Amino acid sequence: MAAVSFDRIEIRYDDGHTALEEISLDIDDGEFIALVGPSGSGKTTLLRTLAGFLTPSAGTISLAGEPIASSAGGTSVESRGLGMVFQQHALWPHMSVEANISYPLRLARLPRSERRRRVTDVLELVGLSGMEARRPDQLSGGQQQRVALARAIVHEPSVLLLDEALSALDEPLRASLRFQLQSMSRRLGLTVVHVTHDRSEALAVADRVVVLDGGRICQVATPQELVASPASPFVAEFISDAALVPGTFGPEGFYARDLPLSLPADRLTRSGRPSGGVSTGQLAVTPRQLQVSPLGDDGADEGAGAPEVVSSLFGSHAHSVELQWREMSLRGEAAGYRPSPGERVQVHITGGTFFEAAAGAGQDPAQEPAQEPAEVSTRQDPAEPV
Numbered sequence: 360m361a362a363v364s365f366d367r368i369e370i371r372y373d374d375g376h377t378a379l380e381e382i383s384l385d386i387d388d389g390e391f392i393a394l395v396g397p398s399g400s401g402k403t404t405l406l407r408t409l410a411g412f413l414t415p416s417a418g419t420i421s422l423a424g425e426p427i428a429s430s431a432g433g434t435s436v437e438s439r440g441l442g443m444v445f446q447q448h449a450l451w452p453h454m455s456v457e458a459n460i461s462y463p464l465r466l467a468r469l470p471r472s473e474r475r476r477r478v479t480d481v482l483e484l485v486g487l488s489g490m491e492a493r494r495p496d497q498l499s500g501g502q503q504q505r506v507a508l509a510r511a512i513v514h515e516p517s518v519l520l521l522d523e524a525l526s527a528l529d530e531p532l533r534a535s536l537r538f539q540l541q542s543m544s545r546r547l548g549l550t551v552v553h554v555t556h557d558r559s560e561a562l563a564v565a566d567r568v569v570v571l572d573g574g575r576i577c578q579v580a581t582p583q584e585l586v587a588s589p590a591s592p593f594v595a596e597f598i599s600d601a602a603l604v605p606g607t608f609g610p611e612g613f614y615a616r617d618l619p620l621s622l623p624a625d626r627l628t629r630s631g632r633p634s635g636g637v638s639t640g641q642l643a644v645t646p647r648q649l650q651v652s653p654l655g656d657d658g659a660d661e662g663a664g665a666p667e668v669v670s671s672l673f674g675s676h677a678h679s680v681e682l683q684w685r686e687m688s689l690r691g692e693a694a695g696y697r698p699s700p701g702e703r704v705q706v707h708i709t710g711g712t713f714f715e716a717a718a719g720a721g722q723d724p725a726q727e728p729a730q731e732p733a734e735v736s737t738r739q740d741p742a743e744p745v
């Protein structure tokens with residue numbers, strides 16, 4: 360197992376496209392890192408660079424403190440001692456499970472008895488004991504993927520690289536493999552770099568999540584930090600499906616520009632360094648922070664200007680509601696009541712993160728301790744129903 364360090368890595372493809380810029384990241388020995396970001400953000404490029412399939416145009420990569428890649432070249436893929444699993448489990452169809460898994464051990468010329476022992480151990484670890492003699496076509500997709508995992512870890516890799524390794528599997532198998540992957544990597548003390556386009560998977564399994572966009576790192580944080588203190592409106596939108604409500608922030612709190620909606624200062628988190636006075640920007644409001652309830656009898660004017668339900672998806676804890684409010688599309692949650700499409704409703708905002716205009720991406724939320732968004736009684740909320 361080993362720590363990994365990226366120092367100002369840049370990747371320019373042959374056609375001149377810059378896929379990665381200024382990537383600096385330290386991964387601890389035994390840490391589980393997830394790389395997430397929109398399609399084309401550079402996740403696979405970063406993984407392939409670490410694996411040794413791509414040479415950096417600038418910067419260096421170190422493994423266990425030793426440089427392994429720079430623009431001058433690097434050590435070979437094989438000598439990096441990595442384990443890799445891809446979306447499509449590339450097993451040899453004509454070989455047994457045992458032969459598939461022990462292949463890297465045969466290459467390393469380990470004696471037969473040692474190979475047998477290791478294969479037995481690793482099959483137990485991935486929950487496939489006794490399946491040594493089967494061929495891949497006699498296994499389910501999930502079992503095949505677990506064989507691929509077993510093969511990737513049997514030679515005790517320095518780092519385990521996963522590229523959408525669970526993406527081809529259906530739920531609930533995928534969920535159970537998430538549990539298995541995490542417990543297995545913990546037990547072995549593996550350093551893992553897991554590329555996924557599935558945000559909830561990244562948050563569920565990783566110690567820290569790296570959010571990429573346009574070839575740059577937007578934020579590196581624990582799952583809790585990412586959700587509670589997104590570093591930019593993009594991260595809030597991408598990770599938590601936040602709506603970005605334009606408005607102003609002053610001593611009394613946030614006032615939306617285009618909607619009859621406000622939030623007192625003590626219920627919101629402010630990202631970056633406060634510049635003082637009144638500032639304009641955006642309030643990122645996640646669906647959990649936007650509670651939907653029926654229009655009350657308390658004088659609401661038949662809801663003419665109230666948010667309208669576009670769709671309402673069932674949820675076992677709360678229903679997910681998509682709303683149109685004037686020009687804005689918002690997502691919220693309704694607990695104990697499921698609104699119907701076309702219905703006018705009222706909304707209450709329980710928290711949010713304010714981003715000052717032009718400050719935006721790249722701010723360091725650590726400069727200001729983040730408050731947990733307040734979960735308050737919605738009825739006293741100043742986000743007035745219309």
Ligand SMILES: Nc1ncnc2c1ncn2[C@@H]1O[C@H](COP(=O)(O)OP(=O)(O)OP(=O)(O)O)[C@@H](O)[C@H]1O
Pocket residue numbers: 372373374376377378396397398399400401402403404405556
């Ligand atoms: N061989 C290549 N030549 C030129 N550009 C490339 C090449 N491979 C990838 N790119 C570009 O580099 C950028 C990053 O691609 P990459 O595959 O790393 O993204 P990704 O985040 O893994 O995307 P996805 O989630 O769709 O797999 C994209 O703009 C892509 O079009």
